[in-house]
Amino acid sequence: MAITEKWRFLLSRLTRRMWFRASLYGALGIVTALLGAVAQPLIPPGLAGSIGAGSVGNILGILATSMLAVTTFSLATMVSAYGTASTTATPRAAKLLIEDTTAQASLATFIGAFLYSIVGLIALSASIYGDSGRVLLLAATIAVIVLITVTLLRWIEQLSRFGRMGETVNLVEDATRRAMQHRARSPWLGGAPYRPAPDGGVAIEAGRVGYIEYVDIERLDRVSREGGFDVHLEALPGTFAVPGRPLAMASAAIGEEQAAEIRKAFVIGDARTFEHDPRYGLVVLTEVAIRALSPGINDPGTAIDVIGTVVRLLSGWSRGRARREEEVEITYPRVFVPALREEDMFDDVFPPIARDGAGMREIGIRLQKALAALADLGDPRFEIPLRRHARGALARAEAAMGFAPDLEAVRAAARPSLLQDPPETEVPDAG
Structure with missing residues (x-):
């Protein structure tokens, strides 16, 4: 079992x-x-x-x-x-x-x-x-x-x-949405909200190099209950596992057999997968967009389509987290799991598109409108990354655009509130 x-x-x-x-x-x-x-x-x-x-x-x-x-x-x-x-x-x-x-x-x-x-x-x-x-x-x-x-x-x-391009984007969107919905229903994968391991904790490192595809939280919980210690997960699906980087931390000294059981809870492969790694879907969508913006293809319409797709996905993620976070059941209380950071999800998408589309008026306008649309959701977890990426996208446009009317159009599309510095008391949500 x-x-x-x-x-x-x-x-x-x-x-x-x-x-x-x-x-x-x-x-x-x-x-x-x-x-x-x-x-x-x-x-x-x-x-x-x-x-x-x-x-x-x-x-x-x-x-x-x-x-x-x-x-x-x-x-x-x-x-x-x-x-x-x-x-x-x-x-x-x-x-x-x-x-x-x-x-x-x-x-x-x-x-x-x-x-x-x-x-x-x-x-x-x-x-x-x-x-x-x-x-x-x-x-x-x-x-x-x-x-x-x-x-x-x-x-x-x-x-x-x-x-076809549209069908491919739809397939990636559907796969990413399923992964996001799964993670929204279980932000800590059935475990408890993450907290760092206490001093003296033992690190369990990967036995091979590769991407984590799946983590068996049920197995981690069984090992921790039998051994009388807690497990603090340090690597989520999508993490590149290498020697020296811990997969998890045990709260107390453990034997080699217990460490081996913990390693068996991690499925490590040669490439990232969509099923349990929502950020990978966002990365793939971003790759589609930046390839479309390359000089050899020069298809800003596809990049704009990808930006709209990302807005749909992040909007659904925000609604799912807000609706279910209070209803999350902690099935495995001895396993502490970090939640996905919204700041990381934004970093996967907006900087590469803003970089490769910095000289394009339509891309700059669409990015600012997309960030403004996400700001309208009122999600406090989005506030800091939204401001950072709105200012970053505008700064890239200012550095790349040599035609003043195009730059003015991008500035006009930006929401002034997103261009302001956040209050110093704000900190990113660590989940």
């Missing part, structure tokens, strides 16, 4: 692999093709001749030929879309296209139908079907054809937008 959540996370990652769904559908196609040989005693004798079940072999031959062509075409289209997304948006977004369930289901359906027809033809040639078995095979073939037709219609609609 101690690793239930961790294995659930690993299983969810496995089911998003393209080969998993294709293998599942392929196995289902093979089982369906062989079902007629097993269930033929259930069909009344003589029914095969009355409904023309003898023609099923010709139908399966046509199905096998067409499904092989459709599968090859679909796979080539998907690979092309992955390359397009990597080139025009960012390579980090291609992972979401690979994990797109509609595309995976379409390809898996075609592979499953191909295997079904091939196995059916082999079984017919081997004469394992009687007349009754052919009836079942014909009924299954009709059902497969209906499924293929529905899947093709959905796939045609998907192809019209698959890999």
Whole structure:
């Protein structure tokens, strides 16, 4: 039970692999093709001749030929879309296209139908079907054809937008929103609000170098209860783990076995992931924007779209935190977890876009309007980063713009209250 959540996370990652769904559908196609040989005693004798079940072999031959062509075409289209997304948006977004369930289901359906027809033809040639078995095979073939037709219609609609810039941005937005909603519901991942470890605490360092993808808080709580100490989490999902940087601190001296159990609670991979790392989604959106602002692409419209997307996400984050923070249940009171810092989230987005779009009037205006829109939410956690980034974006525009009317337009879009210094008593919310 101690690793239930961790294995659930690993299983969810496995089911998003393209080969998993294709293998599942392929196995289902093979089982369906062989079902007629097993269930033929259930069909009344003589029914095969009355409904023309003898023609099923010709139908399966046509199905096998067409499904092989459709599968090859679909796979080539998907690979092309992955390359397009990597080139025009960012390579980090291609992972979401690979994990797109509609595309995976379409390809898996075609592979499953191909295997079904091939196995059916082999079984017919081997004469394992009687007349009754052919009836079942014909009924299954009709059902497969209906499924293929529905899947093709959905796939045609998907192809019209698959890999396009707008669709890629939407996929990143959806993934980021899900991660933000999950973190808003559980800002401390089920643990207690963070507090530093006491003097004499023991640091537990990573056993390998990589990005933290998941932290099993349930396991940390079990180890801490059994050992009679508290665990203070020092690295959230998305942190780059290296030797010398603690993953967690134990409040008292612990043995090597306990330290090893704590390390097992951390899933470390080669790259950041979207599921439990809301900031990564913001980073990927920012990469899309700054690539669009590069001289080779010169697409400020996409950058403006990304800025609007970020405003939607941060607005939802603010509402989610305000609505649920008082209702948060502390399930694991012996594990102290830091919350996401809104200041870090702002740093992930606005400085790079302000830097690369500093000389563009439309980008400067949109940035100031976006920051003003976030200020209207009245979230006190946003106040300091909003002021800092509004002034920073304006300073970059002043340094880069040589045309006075453009600079005046950016200044006019800035909200005066955001350009003022914050009171000295204000401090960032540490969560």
